[in-house]
Structure formats: structure tokens, C-alpha cells
Amino acid sequence: MRNLIRSLLVTLLLVGPIAAITLPGTSAQDLEVRSVNDGVYSEKQAKRGKRVQRRACFRCHIDDFYKGSLIDSWAGNTLGALMTHIANTMPQDRPSSLKPRQYADFMAYLLQLNGFPAGAEDLPSDDSALAKIRIERSKK
Ligand code: HEC
Numbered sequence: 001m002r003n004l005i006r007s008l009l010v011t012l013l014l015v016g017p018i019a020a021i022t023l024p025g026t027s028a029q030d031l032e033v034r035s036v037n038d039g040v041y042s043e044k045q046a047k048r049g050k051r052v053q054r055r056a057c058f059r060c061h062i063d064d065f066y067k068g069s070l071i072d073s074w075a076g077n078t079l080g081a082l083m084t085h086i087a088n089t090m091p092q093d094r095p096s097s098l099k100p101r102q103y104a105d106f107m108a109y110l111l112q113l114n115g116f117p118a119g120a121e122d123l124p125s126d127d128s129a130l131a132k133i134r135i136e137r138s139k140k
Helices: 003-020 044-056 069-072 079-089 100-111
Strands: none
Touching: 044 069, 079 100
16 A cells, blocks of 8 residues: 555656646647737738628628627637637528638628727638637727
8 A cells, every 4th residue: 555655656746747837728829819909810801801791791781780799799709719600600591601711801801890900911711720819899
């Protein structure tokens, strides 16, 4: 019994520090969380997104539909979660029918409509990158 306790203690002493270092959530990459206030889309992309909205969504939603309460109800969540939700459900008569790039362009337009600043680079369309961008309450 004493041997067992001793080997458990030794294991804890050896593994403890390693576990502390490699715990999920502590790597530098994970700390790179940005928010929609950080200029995460480009003006050009928002223009393309406006065309997506005109072509694929406008017959059911005017631009005002996307302002305010929609974004506010997603505050604290990630852009990845919102884009996945929109892509899985919209256009209502043909869900998931646009390319990921087009959904990302629409998201850029959605951010612009809600008063979030543009930046130098396009919003990416892959989920893992979008999962690191936090949604804040709208400015309009
Ligand atoms: C055929 C009609 C139709 C088309 C086309 C359509 N939608 Fe919708 N959409 C709806 C309806 C109906 C709802 C639910 C209505 C509501 O919230 O009043 C909705 C809801 C939404 C919501 C709110 C979702 C939620 O769960 O809160 C978003 C965002 C949205 N649509 C985005 C889009 C986008 C982006 C497009 C184009 C790519 C699009 N829709 C195209 C009919 C449509």
C-alpha cells in the first residue's frame, strides 16, 4: 500500500507540471480572440456582401431587418456560430445553397450595417477562424 501511494505521489509530481503547461486554453493562439470592433472585414468585401444580400435575400429581407436586435441577441457569441446558423437556415427556401465565401461576404455587409469598423483584410470563411471573433452589441 505504501508503495502504491509513493508511486502515485511520484506520478503526480512528474505529471503535474506538464499537465499545467499543456492545459487547453492557455496557448498563445487561443488568446488571439478578436471582436467585431477590431476591423475584421474589408470595405470591398462588404460591397460584395451587399450584392449577395440583393441577389439571394432581398426578396424576403430589407436591409433594416439585419440591424440592431439580431446582432444584439448574438452578443457574446462568435461570428462562426452566427454564420453557421445563417448558412444552415438561409435562404429559407434553399438553405446552404451559397458558397462559404458568399456567406462570409454577407457577414461583412451585416457588420457594416451594424456600424462595426472595416479593416484591411477580408473576413475569413472558415469556421475555426470565425470562432475566434466575438460578437459585440451593435452601434446602431
Ligand atoms: C424565401 C424567403 C427568405 C429568403 C430568400 C431569405 N430568408 Fe432569411 N428568413 C426568412 C424567414 C421567414 C425568417 C424568419 C423570420 C423572422 O425572423 O421573422 C428568416 C430569418 C432570417 C434571419 C434571422 C435568423 C434567426 O434565427 O434569428 C437571418 C439572419 C436571415 N434570415 C438571413 C438571411 C440571409 C442572409 C438570406 C440570403 C442569403 C436570407 N435570409 C434569405 C425568409 C427568407
